[in-house]
Amino acid sequence: MSANAFISNEQLAGLVAAVVASGTRVIAPVTADDGTATYSPINSLAEATLNGALPNPSLKAHFLPPTETLMSWRQHGSDIEIGSPPDSFAPQLVLGARPCDAAAMDIVDSVMNWDYKDELWNARRDATTVISLACPGIDDSCFCTAVGLGPDSSRGADVLLVAVDDGYLAEFATERGAAFLADNAQFFSAAADTAVAQADESRAAARSAVEANLNVDTKRIEQWVGDHFDDEFWLTLGPRCNGCGACAFVCPTCHCFDIADEQSGVGTGVRRRSWDTCQSNVFTVHASGHNPRGDQNARYRQRINHKFYIYPSKFGDVLCTGCGRCIRACPAGQDLVEILQTIDGKAANEQEGVA
């Protein structure tokens, strides 16, 4: 899609002010004093740091929060009153989403609308307009291009901005995005050819920078992982792993949750769902005590399996956007770039008939 709209820094500030004034929440990356960033509500563009530190938690936390209440109850006598969460949320705007984070939401939409339509996820998705900002690449743990995305991907975004001198080029990626641009046309102007050329160049540069980190064939990885469930390779990954949830919880595509009831008083309580991880040793424990994934070798294999074989074979997408957060977060040094490279190498050797 060719970008043909331009918004200056001042106009963007004006757009944010107008959206905020209309009562719509605006969420953007905000960098704290210690250098860490979160996607947080802002009242003005000045509060945001676009393309600063990679926010943590990822954008997922705005659609599937670390914990949320599914229902509440009060029992009195033989009656029970039930409280329910809203079935729709007020419209909100995300400004400056990383393309890896925006794409992740789109990828997870598949499982959230599979055998059960997740009302809360969908209601939050329906309420949210996402404006992504093309990214220059962060460091050598980024690999979005290797999983079919890219630092300038518009997947999962309604509008994609690309930074140029004094402002941004804007292109819409969805009908909602087109409507957003139309509704706010007063803040946009036509893009100069020089700006378009600058944007194309920066996008290409970002893509090559990320491509240099990892270049694999996810289809043959899917094939190899599916065919090698019992391979010795998995025994080399489990020992180092602590079995914590750091990788799953920072991941924008991991979506497993556990449901637990909490009693808040006598006869009153809430049911919550909270983030869970297949790396936990009790994730697959049965009531009998048997655990089909009884050690970290099996559990770590599951992580790779789910993301690179099971999910793509079910839904057509790798359950990974190459953001690299898992690599940076892992205290034990597990490296998904290295793991994918190794598997791809094995898969290539098999393809070529080498042992």
Place this chain on the structure above:
Amino acid sequence: MTELQDLAHKLLDEGTVQVVIGWEDSRRGARPVTITDAEDASRLIFDSRCVHNLATYLNPRRSQVRALGKPAVVVKGCDTKAVAALLRESQFERDEVVLIGVRCGGVVKDPTSDGVLTEETTAPRCVACDVREPRLADYIVGEAQPEPPQNTSLDDMVAKLDAMTPDERLEFWTAQMEKCTRCYACRQACAICTCDRCVVDKTVPQWIERAPHARGNFSWHLIRALHHAGRCVECGECERACPAGIPLMLLNRKVQQIVAESFDFTATDDLDAVQPIGDFLADDHEDFIV
């Protein structure tokens, strides 16, 4: 090959151990490695980026490491204190593990960095280290190292919190507890979190709320710090593992300070030391009891 690599090669080759747990270099710095093949012994390294407490790999809940066979583990002096705690608690027998002590001159907090030791980059655990040459070891390798720069930021922050009012401290910790998503990286990285079934995983009854709201998180971190009174060796791995950047070592430092002041006990590699909780003295102080 270095002294460490030669030793590892020999131990594996002769079948004295089936796995050597040490550090290797990687695309992103130093990281733990389990070497089962003598030919891979040349991957082993030791430098100031080797902050990881490898005693955690002896933790019996790591069944996939146990399955590799009798281990030799490369340990810094501070790590041997964790090994000692595990031995005192009968998690394994002394002759079931070979300890390769390594002479250490301090480590940096971030194993992916260049390893240059300054007052800011050095791990707080290196302050006043008394085991730069490990004592609890079957072998000791490496050159003697100079004293590292002292990073007193942890003690400074504890003192700063101590000087606040309870309400100010509650505000501080509430902000920290809001960040926790209950990934349990702190627990999983810890060498002395050995419980088969952690108290937070027990659901009948549910003592600690599982939901990662600030209240559940408060309870979780309070109890975890308490369960480590007199057991924590202050390696800092919990804080390093935390993906939310919560300063967990403030809690552990405070608890060990309380234990030191009240029970005259600090983390030690002495296998005959008696751990303070589980023990008592008739004249333990009770100035707060009416």
Place this chain on the structure above:
Amino acid sequence: MGREMSEPTTDFEPRITAFVCNWCTYTGADLAGTSRMHMASNVRIIRLPCTGRIDALFVIKALEHGADGIIVSGCHPADCHYTAGNYHARRRFIVFRELMNFMGINPDRITFSWVSAGEGGKWRDVVNETVTRVRALGPFDAYHELAERPSPGSAVEIGVPIPEVPEPSRSTASEDASSPSAAGEDASPAPTSAGGES
């Protein structure tokens, strides 16, 4: 000093949970009762075999559920029915009291005491002093309400309030004693009726 109950100066009446050992303090509290001693009625006692059974989790659970203050009490050192339970407890109390203080739980909300089976008067004093002290500190909703706070960088609307107690219909017999609500939630109970608990 402790013999007198203080007059409340506000409408706030603190809720105190007491964890006491069966052999000494519980018996002492019973003695205070049978001796008709006047004491504040804000305390709910939980009886345990020994202070050695007390886990910090008990105190935390009470705070999570809205307790404003805590009393922990048992046999004097050397008098423990199980010989050394209170010595172990004392060690644990030392650590968790200071750690809780470090995390911001005001130590003035928690009273630790040794009250023997014959010290009914001391139990009365402990209760009255604790209630006076905690009343002055005000409610400790801060801990209970920590559950309402969303985590930074995530969705803001994450809670569902507990449904209110519905208006009772006066014509039916289904006006059972309603469950007391937790602190912070709706606090207007339905009128009680005769008839058993449900």
